[in-house]
Amino acid sequence: MQIIDGKSISATIKKEIAEEVRRITGKGGKIPHLAAILVGDDPASDTYVNNKSKACKEVGFDSSVYRFPASASENEILEAVEFINNDPVVDGLIVQLPLPDQIDNQKVIQHIRPEKDVDGFHPVNVGRMTIGLPSYVSATPHGIMELFMRSRISTTGKNCVILGRSNIVGKPMGLLMARNAEPGNATVTTCHSKTKNLAGITSRADILIVAIGRPGFVTADMVREGAVVIDVGIHRVPSADTRSGFRLVGDVRFDEVSEKASHITPVPGGVGPMTIVSLLMNTLKASKKEIYG
Numbered sequence: 256m257q258i259i260d261g262k263s264i265s266a267t268i269k270k271e272i273a274e275e276v277r278r279i280t281g282k283g284g285k286i287p288h289l290a291a292i293l294v295g296d297d298p299a300s301d302t303y304v305n306n307k308s309k310a311c312k313e314v315g316f317d318s319s320v321y322r323f324p325a326s327a328s329e330n331e332i333l334e335a336v337e338f339i340n341n342d343p344v345v346d347g348l349i350v351q352l353p354l355p356d357q358i359d360n361q362k363v364i365q366h367i368r369p370e371k372d373v374d375g376f377h378p379v380n381v382g383r384m385t386i387g388l389p390s391y392v393s394a395t396p397h398g399i400m401e402l403f404m405r406s407r408i409s410t411t412g413k414n415c416v417i418l419g420r421s422n423i424v425g426k427p428m429g430l431l432m433a434r435n436a437e438p439g440n441a442t443v444t445t446c447h448s449k450t451k452n453l454a455g456i457t458s459r460a461d462i463l464i465v466a467i468g469r470p471g472f473v474t475a476d477m478v479r480e481g482a483v484v485i486d487v488g489i490h491r492v493p494s495a496d497t498r499s500g501f502r503l504v505g506d507v508r509f510d511e512v513s514e515k516a517s518h519i520t521p522v523p524g525g526v527g528p529m530t531i532v533s534l535l536m537n538t539l540k541a542s543k544k545e546i547y548g
């Protein structure tokens with residue numbers, strides 16, 4: 256069994272990005288800039304945004320965070336999006352989700368200019384990805400494709416089963432795995448909460464990608480001998496073995512599934528670090544105007 260080491264792969268990509276930023280700025284080019292809108296004081300969202308700002312600094316990007324109280328109105332957020340859309344300094348904009356109930360998530364996402372939508376959530380980017388045009392691909396599926404590429408795991412002709420059909424992970428993942436390219440060219444089955452005989456389907460998978468948000472859901476009996484297993488889930492569960500009293504686990508029972516898998520991503524240190532690095536890759540593309548010219 257081989258561990259797919261997202262931590263080390265993401266560190267390599269960060270070095271490559273930092274080098275490219277040095278090259279660009281050395282020739283007098285613009286420093287890539289990522290802006291984030293953060294509404295409310297949810298500690299998890301705060302941590303995510305701080306981690307993204309920290310990652311920007313590591314690779315030499317500029318970043319800015321626009322903070323709003325949980326009571327902010329939809330109009331205030333739309334105005335902030337408009338302001339950032341028109342700010343030539345900012346290349347990429349992300350809005351940390353979820354937003355408070357009084358704000359329509361979709362309305363805000365659709366207000367971001369597709370050229371700055373480095374999260375790849377705008378329908379224009381989703382549509383362009385669907386028909387194979389250059390687009391920003393949402394960070395987690397993008398990061399998983401990068402893991403296949405950099406770990407030299409071929410996906411062509413493989414039976415790929417995806418657990419979960421969310422807009423940010425499962426759905427785009429299915430489209431990417433079925434696209435006419437490597438990585439891709441897989442025969443894809445997408446499963447969800449209404450799927451019947453789930454274990455029968457997962458145990459035929461050459462590649463199993465799990466994004467259902469249930470700690471330890473996938474057990475060894477659901478996995479084929481020699482399968483490649485990608486665990487997107489991330490959960491903080493109580494633990495007597497750590498000083499914090501918590502540990503991170505995925506949607507997959509790593510201890511038992513790793514005995515059967517040929518390759519597997521750990522949690523933490525698998526998909527998670529690739530998500531942030533994908534956002535950096537998209538921001539660099541935005542700064543170089545690679546997608547929309």
Ligand code: NAP
Pocket residue numbers: 395418419420421422423424425446447448449450453466467468469487488489490526527528530
């Ligand atoms: P989500 O929006 O909650 O979607 C979960 C999907 O799983 C839904 O499609 C749901 O089906 C399906 N599902 C739930 N229970 C199921 C069951 N018992 N059997 C079969 N399907 C089931 O979740 P998400 O945003 O995709 O995230 C999934 C997990 O990945 C979460 O743990 C999240 O924290 C993690 N995540 C990690 C990263 C990272 O960077 N590592 C990034 C994003 C997400 P229905 O559609 O029928 O409800």
